[in-house]
Amino acid sequence: MIFLNGTSSSGKSSIARELLDILDEPAFHLPVDAFHAMRSRREVAPETLGTVLRRTWMGFHRAVAGMAAGGNDVVVDHVLSEEWRLRDCLALFPAEDVVLVGVHCSLEELERREQTRGDRPAGLAARQFTRVHAHGVYDLTCDTTATPAAECARLIKEFLPGRPTPTAFQRMAARA
Numbered sequence: 001m002i003f004l005n006g007t008s009s010s011g012k013s014s015i016a017r018e019l020l021d022i023l024d025e026p027a028f029h030l031p032v033d034a035f036h037a038m039r040s041r042r043e044v045a046p047e048t049l050g051t052v053l054r055r056t057w058m059g060f061h062r063a064v065a066g067m068a069a070g071g072n073d074v075v076v077d078h079v080l081s082e083e084w085r086l087r088d089c090l091a092l093f094p095a096e097d098v099v100l101v102g103v104h105c106s107l108e109e110l111e112r113r114e115q116t117r118g119d120r121p122a123g124l125a126a127r128q129f130t131r132v133h134a135h136g137v138y139d140l141t142c143d144t145t146a147t148p149a150a151e152c153a154r155l156i157k158e159f160l161p162g163r164p165t166p167t168a169f170q171r172m173a174a175r176a
């Protein structure tokens with residue numbers, strides 16, 4: 001399992017798409033966005049929105065764990081901007097199989113991308129920026145500020161065969 005964590009617009013989906021093109025085995029790109037997009041369009045009352053979103057994230061984590069349990073290679077694309085999301089993933093995912101990748105990007109470039117793409121609320125990346133890497137533990141990091149997604153994907157693929165243990169997930173699970 002390759003787990004890409006970074007703010008909105010950091011380039012997670014772009015790296016995931018490149019990875020699927022170059023990985024030797026069939027793999028599935030599982031982005032949390034896709035699960036939000038699957039929810040019915042019906043308006044949710046403000047007082048229940050928090051619960052609905054939390055259930056979506058919890059369901060996403062369990063769907064990822066299910067795909068991995070089925071023997072599939074998965075590329076997860078997620079934003080660990082709240083501590084409970086990481087704790088939930090630590091409880092569910094096979095720690096020895098997770099390669100946790102921190103996808104970094106400068107705030108200036110994130111804001112430029114956000115403005116250019118126009119399909120994300122202004123300021124979303126900035127709000128996530130200080131929280132998303134708060135746990136500080138990774139197997140590998142990449143910085144997309146000036147590095148194309150294809151190059152980040154190549155670096156991740158190169159890292160896989162000799163990746164060290166304990167993994168970031170194993171280290172965090174041990175201290176939890």
Ligand SMILES: Nc1ncnc2c1ncn2[C@@H]1O[C@H](COP(=O)(O)OP(=O)(O)OP(=O)(O)O)[C@@H](O)[C@H]1O
Pocket residue numbers: 006007008009010011012013014015033077113117120144145146147148149
């Ligand atoms: N390495 C890169 N260099 C330059 N631009 C990039 C890079 N990676 C992504 N982009 C651009 O940034 C925008 C967001 O990319 P992408 O959808 O991959 O990010 P994301 O982290 O998955 O965002 P979100 O979480 O909001 O879905 C896109 O317009 C994409 O073309």
